[in-house]
Amino acid sequence: MLANIFWGLVVLAIGFLLSWKTEWFVSNFGRMAWAEKYLGTEGGTRLATKFIGFLAIFIGLLLITGLFDNFMNWALGFIFPQARNQ
Numbered sequence: 001m002l003a004n005i006f007w008g009l010v011v012l013a014i015g016f017l018l019s020w021k022t023e024w025f026v027s028n029f030g031r032m033a034w035a036e037k038y039l040g041t042e043g044g045t046r047l048a049t050k051f052i053g054f055l056a057i058f059i060g061l062l063l064i065t066g067l068f069d070n071f072m073n074w075a076l077g078f079i080f081p082q083a084r085n086q
Helices: 002-020 022-029 033-038 044-065 068-076
Strands: none
Touching: 002 022, 002 044, 022 044, 033 044, 044 068
């Protein structure tokens, strides 16, 4: 339980930093060619970085609350069905 909270806080903090300091990440790591091509002319990389940050925040909150496994079963359960006892 404490490990889930710890890793959830780590992922949440990384997501927060990605969303908050987007310009710093873009200036230090460069632009994403794919994002610039498909997500906008000059702001595609910033948009993609913020989206990745918000996704990390969402995953971090799922880890903290203990709902990550249930969410993954709901989202990907049709691809990987569980064996049921009959």
